[in-house]
Amino acid sequence: MKRILPFIIILVVLGVALTSAWYLTRTIPAAQNPPGNQPPSSSPGAPGSQASPAQSEQPVVTGVPGAEPAHTHGPANAPVKLEEFGDFECPPCGLFHPILKQMEEEFGDKLHVTFREFPLVPTHQHALAAASAAEAAGLQNKFWEMHHMIYDHQNDWKKEFDVRPIFEGYAKQIGIDVERYKRDIDGEAVANRIMQDGKRGHSMGVKGTPTVFINGREVNFENLPADKLRVVIQNELRNAR
Amino acid sequence: MKKIYVVVAVLSLLGLTDALYLTIEHVTGQTVRCTILSGCSEVLSSQYAVVAGIPLAAVGAAAYFTVFSLAILALFGYRIAGKILTPLVFAMFFVSVWLFYLQAFVIRQFCQYCLISAAITTCLLVIVLSLRWFRPAAQ
Numbered sequence: 001m002k003r004i005l006p007f008i009i010i011l012v013v014l015g016v017a018l019t020s021a022w023y024l025t026r027t028i029p030a031a032q033n034p035p036g037n038q039p040p041s042s043s044p045g046a047p048g049s050q051a052s053p054a055q056s057e058q059p060v061v062t063g064v065p066g067a068e069p070a071h072t073h074g075p076a077n078a079p080v081k082l083e084e085f086g087d088f089e090c091p092p093c094g095l096f097h098p099i100l101k102q103m104e105e106e107f108g109d110k111l112h113v114t115f116r117e118f119p120l121v122p123t124h125q126h127a128l129a130a131a132s133a134a135e136a137a138g139l140q141n142k143f144w145e146m147h148h149m150i151y152d153h154q155n156d157w158k159k160e161f162d163v164r165p166i167f168e169g170y171a172k173q174i175g176i177d178v179e180r181y182k183r184d185i186d187g188e189a190v191a192n193r194i195m196q197d198g199k200r201g202h203s204m205g206v207k208g209t210p211t212v213f214i215n216g217r218e219v220n221f222e223n224l225p226a227d228k229l230r231v232v233i234q235n236e237l238r239n240a241r
Numbered sequence: 242m243k244k245i246y247v248v249v250a251v252l253s254l255l256g257l258t259d260a261l262y263l264t265i266e267h268v269t270g271q272t273v274r275c276t277i278l279s280g281c282s283e284v285l286s287s288q289y290a291v292v293a294g295i296p297l298a299a300v301g302a303a304a305y306f307t308v309f310s311l312a313i314l315a316l317f318g319y320r321i322a323g324k325i326l327t328p329l330v331f332a333m334f335f336v337s338v339w340l341f342y343l344q345a346f347v348i349r350q351f352c353q354y355c356l357i358s359a360a361i362t363t364c365l366l367v368i369v370l371s372l373r374w375f376r377p378a379a380q
Binding site for chain 2: 002003005006009010013014017020021024025087090091092093120123124207208209210211221
Protein backbone atom coordinates (compact mmCIF):
# COMPACT_ATOMS: atom_id res chain seq x y z
CA MET A 1 0.00 0.00 0.00
CA LYS A 2 2.85 2.36 0.91
CA ARG A 3 4.32 1.97 -2.58
CA ILE A 4 1.03 2.83 -4.25
CA LEU A 5 0.07 5.73 -1.95
CA PRO A 6 2.28 8.41 -3.60
CA PHE A 7 0.81 7.57 -7.01
CA ILE A 8 -2.71 7.79 -5.57
CA ILE A 9 -1.90 11.26 -4.11
CA ILE A 10 -0.44 12.40 -7.45
CA LEU A 11 -3.44 11.12 -9.40
CA VAL A 12 -5.89 12.77 -6.98
CA VAL A 13 -4.12 16.15 -7.35
CA LEU A 14 -4.01 15.76 -11.14
CA GLY A 15 -7.72 14.90 -11.17
CA VAL A 16 -8.65 17.87 -8.98
CA ALA A 17 -6.51 20.26 -11.09
CA LEU A 18 -7.89 19.06 -14.42
CA THR A 19 -11.50 18.99 -13.19
CA SER A 20 -11.21 22.52 -11.75
CA ALA A 21 -9.64 23.82 -14.97
CA TRP A 22 -12.29 22.11 -17.11
CA TYR A 23 -15.13 23.42 -14.93
CA LEU A 24 -13.82 27.00 -14.82
CA THR A 25 -13.09 27.21 -18.56
CA ARG A 26 -16.66 26.03 -19.22
CA THR A 27 -18.33 28.42 -16.79
CA ILE A 28 -16.29 31.54 -17.69
CA PRO A 29 -17.36 32.62 -21.16
CA ALA A 30 -14.69 33.84 -23.54
CA ALA A 31 -14.43 37.62 -23.50
CA GLN A 32 -12.57 37.68 -26.77
CA ASN A 33 -15.35 36.10 -28.82
CA PRO A 34 -16.08 38.43 -31.71
CA PRO A 35 -19.63 39.78 -31.64
CA GLY A 36 -20.73 37.48 -34.45
CA ASN A 37 -19.81 34.43 -32.40
CA GLN A 38 -22.12 35.18 -29.51
CA PRO A 39 -24.87 32.67 -28.89
CA PRO A 40 -28.03 33.77 -30.69
CA SER A 41 -30.36 32.25 -28.09
CA SER A 42 -31.35 35.43 -26.28
CA SER A 43 -32.81 38.41 -28.02
CA PRO A 44 -33.17 41.80 -26.30
CA GLY A 45 -35.85 41.70 -23.69
CA ALA A 46 -36.50 38.00 -24.19
CA PRO A 47 -38.26 36.43 -21.23
CA GLY A 48 -36.78 33.51 -19.37
CA SER A 49 -33.20 34.78 -19.42
CA GLN A 50 -30.95 33.56 -16.68
CA ALA A 51 -30.74 35.83 -13.66
CA SER A 52 -27.61 37.95 -13.70
CA PRO A 53 -25.40 37.00 -10.80
CA ALA A 54 -25.78 39.41 -7.88
CA GLN A 55 -26.40 42.52 -9.99
CA SER A 56 -29.48 43.53 -7.99
CA GLU A 57 -27.48 43.15 -4.77
CA GLN A 58 -25.06 45.90 -5.77
CA PRO A 59 -25.77 49.24 -4.09
CA VAL A 60 -26.85 52.19 -6.22
CA VAL A 61 -23.97 54.67 -6.41
CA THR A 62 -24.47 58.28 -7.44
CA GLY A 63 -21.09 60.00 -6.99
CA VAL A 64 -20.13 63.57 -7.80
CA PRO A 65 -20.96 64.89 -11.28
CA GLY A 66 -18.48 64.20 -14.08
CA ALA A 67 -17.61 66.35 -17.08
CA GLU A 68 -20.61 68.10 -18.62
CA PRO A 69 -21.97 67.62 -21.16
CA ALA A 70 -21.11 63.93 -20.89
CA HIS A 71 -20.33 61.85 -23.96
CA THR A 72 -23.47 59.82 -24.47
CA HIS A 73 -25.23 57.58 -26.97
CA GLY A 74 -28.92 56.78 -27.03
CA PRO A 75 -32.02 58.58 -25.71
CA ALA A 76 -31.72 60.26 -22.29
CA ASN A 77 -35.01 58.63 -21.17
CA ALA A 78 -33.87 55.09 -22.05
CA PRO A 79 -34.82 52.56 -19.32
CA VAL A 80 -31.26 51.24 -19.07
CA LYS A 81 -28.46 53.72 -18.44
CA LEU A 82 -24.96 52.30 -18.79
CA GLU A 83 -21.93 54.31 -17.70
CA GLU A 84 -18.44 53.08 -18.54
CA PHE A 85 -15.21 54.29 -16.96
CA GLY A 86 -12.54 53.42 -19.50
CA ASP A 87 -8.87 53.76 -20.32
CA PHE A 88 -8.00 53.71 -24.02
CA GLU A 89 -4.73 51.83 -23.45
CA CYS A 90 -6.21 49.11 -21.22
CA PRO A 91 -6.49 45.77 -23.13
CA PRO A 92 -9.73 44.63 -21.42
CA CYS A 93 -11.27 48.03 -22.31
CA GLY A 94 -10.25 47.35 -25.91
CA LEU A 95 -11.98 43.97 -25.69
CA PHE A 96 -15.07 45.51 -24.10
CA HIS A 97 -15.40 48.17 -26.83
CA PRO A 98 -16.92 45.87 -29.53
CA ILE A 99 -19.11 44.21 -26.88
CA LEU A 100 -20.61 47.57 -25.93
CA LYS A 101 -21.15 48.47 -29.59
CA GLN A 102 -22.95 45.16 -30.03
CA MET A 103 -25.19 45.88 -27.03
CA GLU A 104 -26.03 49.30 -28.47
CA GLU A 105 -27.02 47.67 -31.76
CA GLU A 106 -29.10 44.98 -30.05
CA PHE A 107 -30.93 47.15 -27.55
CA GLY A 108 -31.27 50.33 -29.68
CA ASP A 109 -33.18 53.14 -27.98
CA LYS A 110 -33.64 51.13 -24.77
CA LEU A 111 -29.98 51.71 -23.89
CA HIS A 112 -28.29 55.00 -22.98
CA VAL A 113 -24.49 54.83 -22.88
CA THR A 114 -22.12 57.29 -21.21
CA PHE A 115 -18.34 57.10 -21.51
CA ARG A 116 -16.16 58.53 -18.73
CA GLU A 117 -12.41 59.04 -18.94
CA PHE A 118 -10.40 57.09 -16.38
CA PRO A 119 -6.79 57.01 -17.68
CA LEU A 120 -4.56 54.88 -15.44
CA VAL A 121 -1.61 57.21 -15.75
CA PRO A 122 1.19 55.41 -13.88
CA THR A 123 0.30 52.07 -15.45
CA HIS A 124 -0.36 53.19 -19.03
CA GLN A 125 2.08 55.68 -20.50
CA HIS A 126 -0.19 56.81 -23.37
CA ALA A 127 -3.54 56.65 -21.57
CA LEU A 128 -3.66 60.37 -20.81
CA ALA A 129 -2.62 61.32 -24.36
CA ALA A 130 -5.35 59.06 -25.73
CA ALA A 131 -7.99 60.50 -23.38
CA SER A 132 -6.87 64.03 -24.32
CA ALA A 133 -7.09 63.20 -28.03
CA ALA A 134 -10.65 61.91 -27.63
CA GLU A 135 -11.68 64.92 -25.55
CA ALA A 136 -10.05 67.37 -28.00
CA ALA A 137 -12.03 65.73 -30.82
CA GLY A 138 -15.08 65.99 -28.57
CA LEU A 139 -14.71 69.78 -28.51
CA GLN A 140 -15.41 69.58 -32.26
CA ASN A 141 -18.34 67.18 -31.67
CA LYS A 142 -16.41 64.17 -32.91
CA PHE A 143 -15.75 62.41 -29.60
CA TRP A 144 -17.28 59.05 -30.56
CA GLU A 145 -15.53 58.99 -33.94
CA MET A 146 -12.17 59.47 -32.23
CA HIS A 147 -13.15 57.08 -29.41
CA HIS A 148 -13.86 54.30 -31.93
CA MET A 149 -10.70 55.12 -33.89
CA ILE A 150 -8.46 54.92 -30.81
CA TYR A 151 -9.99 51.69 -29.50
CA ASP A 152 -10.14 50.01 -32.91
CA HIS A 153 -6.41 50.67 -33.43
CA GLN A 154 -5.30 50.11 -29.81
CA ASN A 155 -2.68 47.54 -30.79
CA ASP A 156 -1.24 49.84 -33.48
CA TRP A 157 -0.36 52.75 -31.17
CA LYS A 158 0.10 51.48 -27.63
CA LYS A 159 3.63 50.16 -28.25
CA GLU A 160 4.80 53.36 -30.00
CA PHE A 161 7.09 55.83 -28.30
CA ASP A 162 5.29 58.95 -29.55
CA VAL A 163 1.56 58.60 -30.11
CA ARG A 164 0.72 62.23 -30.86
CA PRO A 165 1.38 62.02 -34.63
CA ILE A 166 -0.74 58.85 -34.77
CA PHE A 167 -3.67 60.55 -33.04
CA GLU A 168 -3.26 63.59 -35.30
CA GLY A 169 -3.57 61.18 -38.22
CA TYR A 170 -6.83 59.89 -36.72
CA ALA A 171 -7.99 63.51 -36.30
CA LYS A 172 -7.42 64.07 -40.03
CA GLN A 173 -9.25 60.86 -40.89
CA ILE A 174 -12.37 61.78 -38.91
CA GLY A 175 -12.38 65.20 -40.57
CA ILE A 176 -11.83 67.67 -37.76
CA ASP A 177 -9.82 70.91 -37.82
CA VAL A 178 -6.39 69.50 -36.97
CA GLU A 179 -4.84 72.85 -36.06
CA ARG A 180 -7.58 73.50 -33.53
CA TYR A 181 -7.28 69.91 -32.29
CA LYS A 182 -3.52 70.47 -31.66
CA ARG A 183 -4.30 73.59 -29.63
CA ASP A 184 -7.14 71.99 -27.70
CA ILE A 185 -5.32 68.80 -26.75
CA ASP A 186 -3.08 70.70 -24.30
CA GLY A 187 -5.81 73.12 -23.27
CA GLU A 188 -7.54 73.61 -19.96
CA ALA A 189 -10.95 72.48 -21.20
CA VAL A 190 -9.67 69.01 -22.10
CA ALA A 191 -7.68 68.64 -18.85
CA ASN A 192 -10.70 69.74 -16.80
CA ARG A 193 -13.01 67.24 -18.45
CA ILE A 194 -10.61 64.37 -17.74
CA MET A 195 -10.15 65.58 -14.15
CA GLN A 196 -13.91 65.81 -13.57
CA ASP A 197 -14.54 62.33 -14.96
CA GLY A 198 -11.72 61.02 -12.76
CA LYS A 199 -13.22 62.68 -9.68
CA ARG A 200 -16.60 61.12 -10.47
CA GLY A 201 -14.93 57.73 -10.87
CA HIS A 202 -13.14 58.00 -7.54
CA SER A 203 -16.34 59.13 -5.80
CA MET A 204 -18.10 56.04 -7.19
CA GLY A 205 -15.34 53.70 -5.99
CA VAL A 206 -13.80 52.99 -9.39
CA LYS A 207 -10.43 51.26 -8.92
CA GLY A 208 -9.73 49.93 -12.40
CA THR A 209 -10.97 49.74 -15.97
CA PRO A 210 -13.28 48.91 -17.51
CA THR A 211 -15.73 49.63 -14.70
CA VAL A 212 -19.35 49.64 -15.80
CA PHE A 213 -22.43 50.85 -13.95
CA ILE A 214 -25.95 50.03 -15.08
CA ASN A 215 -28.64 52.25 -13.61
CA GLY A 216 -26.14 53.26 -10.92
CA ARG A 217 -25.19 49.71 -9.90
CA GLU A 218 -21.71 48.41 -10.63
CA VAL A 219 -21.63 45.43 -12.98
CA ASN A 220 -19.26 42.71 -11.75
CA PHE A 221 -16.21 42.41 -13.99
CA GLU A 222 -17.02 38.77 -14.80
CA ASN A 223 -20.41 39.90 -16.17
CA LEU A 224 -18.90 42.07 -18.91
CA PRO A 225 -18.64 39.42 -21.67
CA ALA A 226 -21.46 39.91 -24.19
CA ASP A 227 -23.66 36.98 -23.18
CA LYS A 228 -23.63 37.94 -19.49
CA LEU A 229 -23.95 41.67 -20.05
CA ARG A 230 -26.94 40.98 -22.29
CA VAL A 231 -28.65 39.17 -19.40
CA VAL A 232 -27.90 42.04 -17.00
CA ILE A 233 -29.45 44.54 -19.44
CA GLN A 234 -32.47 42.28 -20.06
CA ASN A 235 -33.07 42.02 -16.32
CA GLU A 236 -32.86 45.80 -15.94
CA LEU A 237 -35.37 46.19 -18.78
CA ARG A 238 -37.70 43.73 -17.07
CA ASN A 239 -37.39 45.59 -13.77
CA ALA A 240 -38.12 48.91 -15.50
CA ARG A 241 -41.50 47.68 -16.81
CA MET B 242 14.90 15.57 5.76
CA LYS B 243 11.55 14.12 4.66
CA LYS B 244 9.67 17.10 6.08
CA ILE B 245 11.37 19.33 3.58
CA TYR B 246 9.73 17.38 0.72
CA VAL B 247 6.38 18.15 2.34
CA VAL B 248 7.28 21.86 2.17
CA VAL B 249 8.29 21.44 -1.50
CA ALA B 250 4.98 19.68 -2.22
CA VAL B 251 2.94 22.40 -0.51
CA LEU B 252 4.83 25.19 -2.30
CA SER B 253 4.43 23.47 -5.66
CA LEU B 254 0.68 23.12 -5.01
CA LEU B 255 0.50 26.87 -4.40
CA GLY B 256 2.43 27.43 -7.64
CA LEU B 257 0.12 25.02 -9.46
CA THR B 258 -2.96 26.94 -8.25
CA ASP B 259 -1.43 30.27 -9.32
CA ALA B 260 -0.39 28.94 -12.75
CA LEU B 261 -3.79 27.24 -13.29
CA TYR B 262 -5.57 30.51 -12.51
CA LEU B 263 -3.42 32.35 -15.06
CA THR B 264 -3.98 29.57 -17.63
CA ILE B 265 -7.75 29.80 -17.22
CA GLU B 266 -7.59 33.59 -17.54
CA HIS B 267 -5.55 33.17 -20.71
CA VAL B 268 -7.67 30.43 -22.29
CA THR B 269 -10.97 32.18 -21.62
CA GLY B 270 -9.61 35.59 -22.64
CA GLN B 271 -10.97 36.89 -19.35
CA THR B 272 -7.93 39.04 -18.72
CA VAL B 273 -7.94 40.73 -15.36
CA ARG B 274 -9.10 44.31 -15.01
CA CYS B 275 -6.56 47.12 -15.49
CA THR B 276 -5.75 48.93 -12.25
CA ILE B 277 -3.31 51.61 -11.18
CA LEU B 278 -1.07 49.02 -9.51
CA SER B 279 -1.41 45.95 -11.70
CA GLY B 280 -0.10 45.25 -15.20
CA CYS B 281 -1.48 41.72 -15.43
CA SER B 282 -3.69 42.44 -18.41
CA GLU B 283 -0.67 43.80 -20.32
CA VAL B 284 1.55 40.84 -19.39
CA LEU B 285 -1.10 38.22 -20.22
CA SER B 286 -1.92 39.81 -23.56
CA SER B 287 1.75 40.20 -24.60
CA GLN B 288 3.46 38.04 -27.23
CA TYR B 289 5.60 36.45 -24.49
CA ALA B 290 2.56 34.86 -22.84
CA VAL B 291 2.46 32.11 -25.49
CA VAL B 292 5.17 29.63 -26.52
CA ALA B 293 4.52 27.58 -29.69
CA GLY B 294 0.80 28.17 -29.32
CA ILE B 295 0.73 27.01 -25.71
CA PRO B 296 0.02 29.52 -22.90
CA LEU B 297 3.19 29.93 -20.85
CA ALA B 298 1.06 29.68 -17.71
CA ALA B 299 0.02 26.16 -18.77
CA VAL B 300 3.68 25.20 -19.14
CA GLY B 301 4.22 26.60 -15.63
CA ALA B 302 1.28 24.57 -14.28
CA ALA B 303 2.77 21.40 -15.80
CA ALA B 304 6.15 22.21 -14.25
CA TYR B 305 4.65 22.78 -10.79
CA PHE B 306 2.68 19.54 -11.07
CA THR B 307 5.89 17.69 -11.97
CA VAL B 308 7.66 19.23 -8.95
CA PHE B 309 4.74 18.16 -6.74
CA SER B 310 4.84 14.60 -8.09
CA LEU B 311 8.60 14.34 -7.63
CA ALA B 312 8.40 15.70 -4.08
CA ILE B 313 5.70 13.18 -3.15
CA LEU B 314 7.70 10.33 -4.67
CA ALA B 315 10.86 11.48 -2.86
CA LEU B 316 8.87 11.68 0.36
CA PHE B 317 7.96 8.00 -0.03
CA GLY B 318 11.55 6.98 -0.63
CA TYR B 319 11.94 7.12 -4.40
CA ARG B 320 15.51 8.52 -4.46
CA ILE B 321 15.61 9.09 -8.21
CA ALA B 322 12.73 11.59 -7.84
CA GLY B 323 14.82 13.75 -5.49
CA LYS B 324 17.65 13.77 -8.02
CA ILE B 325 15.41 14.90 -10.89
CA LEU B 326 13.87 17.61 -8.69
CA THR B 327 17.07 19.69 -8.49
CA PRO B 328 17.67 20.37 -12.23
CA LEU B 329 13.95 20.92 -12.80
CA VAL B 330 13.75 23.59 -10.07
CA PHE B 331 16.94 25.19 -11.44
CA ALA B 332 15.35 25.37 -14.91
CA MET B 333 12.14 26.86 -13.49
CA PHE B 334 14.15 29.45 -11.58
CA PHE B 335 16.05 30.55 -14.70
CA VAL B 336 12.81 30.81 -16.66
CA SER B 337 11.38 32.92 -13.82
CA VAL B 338 14.41 35.23 -13.96
CA TRP B 339 13.92 35.61 -17.72
CA LEU B 340 10.21 36.37 -17.27
CA PHE B 341 11.01 38.90 -14.54
CA TYR B 342 13.42 40.59 -16.97
CA LEU B 343 10.70 40.70 -19.65
CA GLN B 344 8.23 42.27 -17.24
CA ALA B 345 10.74 44.83 -15.94
CA PHE B 346 12.45 45.90 -19.17
CA VAL B 347 10.43 44.79 -22.19
CA ILE B 348 6.73 44.86 -21.27
CA ARG B 349 7.45 47.34 -18.45
CA GLN B 350 4.47 46.05 -16.46
CA PHE B 351 4.36 43.65 -13.54
CA CYS B 352 1.69 41.04 -12.99
CA GLN B 353 1.28 40.12 -9.33
CA TYR B 354 0.39 36.49 -10.14
CA CYS B 355 3.60 36.14 -12.18
CA LEU B 356 5.55 37.67 -9.29
CA ILE B 357 3.95 35.20 -6.87
CA SER B 358 5.06 32.37 -9.15
CA ALA B 359 8.61 33.80 -9.29
CA ALA B 360 8.68 34.03 -5.49
CA ILE B 361 7.49 30.40 -5.13
CA THR B 362 10.13 29.21 -7.60
CA THR B 363 12.83 31.13 -5.71
CA CYS B 364 11.72 29.49 -2.43
CA LEU B 365 11.82 26.09 -4.14
CA LEU B 366 15.36 26.77 -5.36
CA VAL B 367 16.50 27.75 -1.86
CA ILE B 368 14.95 24.56 -0.41
CA VAL B 369 16.45 22.33 -3.10
CA LEU B 370 19.89 23.90 -2.57
CA SER B 371 19.59 23.48 1.19
CA LEU B 372 18.71 19.81 0.61
CA ARG B 373 22.01 19.35 -1.22
CA TRP B 374 23.96 21.16 1.49
CA PHE B 375 22.40 19.31 4.41
CA ARG B 376 22.57 15.85 2.88
CA PRO B 377 26.23 15.07 3.82
CA ALA B 378 25.60 16.14 7.43
CA ALA B 379 22.51 13.93 7.65
CA GLN B 380 24.31 10.82 6.41
